[in-house]
Amino acid sequence: MSAAESAVETIQREMTIFARRARASAGRMHPELSLVSYTLLGHLEERGGCRATDLAAHYALDKSTVSRQVAALERAGLIERRLDPEDHRVQVLHLTDAGQEILAQVTRSRRAAFRERLADWPEEDLVRFAAYLERYNAGPGAADAD
Amino acid sequence: MSAAESAVETIQREMTIFARRARASAGRMHPELSLVSYTLLGHLEERGGCRATDLAAHYALDKSTVSRQVAALERAGLIERRLDPEDHRVQVLHLTDAGQEILAQVTRSRRAAFRERLADWPEEDLVRFAAYLERYNAGPGAADAD
DNA sequence: CGTTCTAGTTGTATAGTACAACTTGAACTG
DNA sequence: CAGTTCAAGTTGTACTATACAACTAGAACG
Known part of the structure; x- marks a missing residue:
C-alpha cells in the first residue's frame, strides 16, 4: 500500500x-441542547433568522424533523416564530434573548473543551489542521449536506 | 483573536x-450495517472475538444496548456466541464467515468513498492530515471513549 | 375560479439509546 | 459449606431523533 x-x-x-x-x-x-439543536441555533444566529424549510434543506433533515425540533426549541423559549407578513405560510425563526444566552454558553463550553484538548499543539499545527478540516468538509460530496 | x-x-x-x-x-x-454495528464488527475482527461487556466498556455503551445490538447481529448471522467453558456467564463473540464478508464489503465501500473524497489531495497533505487526526483522537480526554 | 405548488404539522413507525429490575452463574467469606 | 455479594447478560420500559406519508393552509398561476 x-x-x-x-x-x-x-x-x-x-x-x-x-x-x-x-x-x-x-x-x-x-x-439543554442536543448537537442538532445547537447546530440549528447556531445557524439562526449566523443568518439572523430563517425558515424551517431552509434549516431542513441545509442540514438534509426532513421537514417534519425540523418542525418538531423547532417546536421543542420554541417550547423551551429559545426561539420565536414570526409570521412573514408577505407570505402567511412562512414562519421566520429568530433566536430569543434566552436562546442567544444558551447558545453563547454552549459555544463557550464547547470551545473550552476543544481548547483544552488542543492545548499543547503548536500554533502552526493548529492552523494546518484547521485548514485540512475545512478542505475536507468543503470537498466534493459535501455540498448537499452542509 | x-x-x-x-x-x-x-x-x-x-x-x-x-x-x-x-x-x-x-x-x-x-x-445492512449501522455505524455502531460496523464498529462492533470491526472490533471483533481486530480482537478475534471478545465479550459483550468488553464492547460496552470500550465504546461507552450500556450493556443492554450492546446486548440488543449483538442479538441483532446474531439474528443476521454475522456473529456467533460461544459459551466460555471457564465461566458460563460469559459469551465470547466471534465473527461468522458471513460477518467477515459483510465487514470487508462495508470497509471496502467506505474506503472507496474516502478515497474519492480525497482523490485530488497531494500525498504530502494526506499524510499530514492523517497524522493530525490520529494525534487529535489520541489526545487527552479520549481514553474513556475509545 | 380551480389546479398546482409550497410551508408546515401531525400520525405512525423505526433505530438507538439508557436505566432499572431481573436471572444465572462465580467468587468470596465467616 | 451456606449465604452473601459480585459479574454477565437479558428484558421491560421510556425517550429522542429520525423518516415517510397524509394532511391543512396559504400562494401563485393559468
Whole structure:
C-alpha cells in the first residue's frame, strides 16, 4: 500500500472514531441542547433568522424533523416564530434573548473543551489542521449536506 | 483573536459539521450495517472475538444496548456466541464467515468513498492530515471513549 | 375560479439509546 | 459449606431523533 493509500486508510479510521465519539458524547455535553439543536441555533444566529424549510434543506433533515425540533426549541423559549407578513405560510425563526444566552454558553463550553484538548499543539499545527478540516468538509460530496 | 484561537475555533466548527454529517449519512451508507454495528464488527475482527461487556466498556455503551445490538447481529448471522467453558456467564463473540464478508464489503465501500473524497489531495497533505487526526483522537480526554 | 405548488404539522413507525429490575452463574467469606 | 455479594447478560420500559406519508393552509398561476 502506498503512503497515500495508507494515509487515506488512517483518515477514514480516525474520522469514524471521531464520529462515534461525537455521537456518544453529544447528549451528555449539554442536557439543554442536543448537537442538532445547537447546530440549528447556531445557524439562526449566523443568518439572523430563517425558515424551517431552509434549516431542513441545509442540514438534509426532513421537514417534519425540523418542525418538531423547532417546536421543542420554541417550547423551551429559545426561539420565536414570526409570521412573514408577505407570505402567511412562512414562519421566520429568530433566536430569543434566552436562546442567544444558551447558545453563547454552549459555544463557550464547547470551545473550552476543544481548547483544552488542543492545548499543547503548536500554533502552526493548529492552523494546518484547521485548514485540512475545512478542505475536507468543503470537498466534493459535501455540498448537499452542509 | 490569535491565530491559534481562531484555528481552534475552526477545528471545533469543522469537527461538528463532520460529526453531524457522519451521523446523518451513517444509516444511508449501508442499510445492512449501522455505524455502531460496523464498529462492533470491526472490533471483533481486530480482537478475534471478545465479550459483550468488553464492547460496552470500550465504546461507552450500556450493556443492554450492546446486548440488543449483538442479538441483532446474531439474528443476521454475522456473529456467533460461544459459551466460555471457564465461566458460563460469559459469551465470547466471534465473527461468522458471513460477518467477515459483510465487514470487508462495508470497509471496502467506505474506503472507496474516502478515497474519492480525497482523490485530488497531494500525498504530502494526506499524510499530514492523517497524522493530525490520529494525534487529535489520541489526545487527552479520549481514553474513556475509545 | 380551480389546479398546482409550497410551508408546515401531525400520525405512525423505526433505530438507538439508557436505566432499572431481573436471572444465572462465580467468587468470596465467616 | 451456606449465604452473601459480585459479574454477565437479558428484558421491560421510556425517550429522542429520525423518516415517510397524509394532511391543512396559504400562494401563485393559468
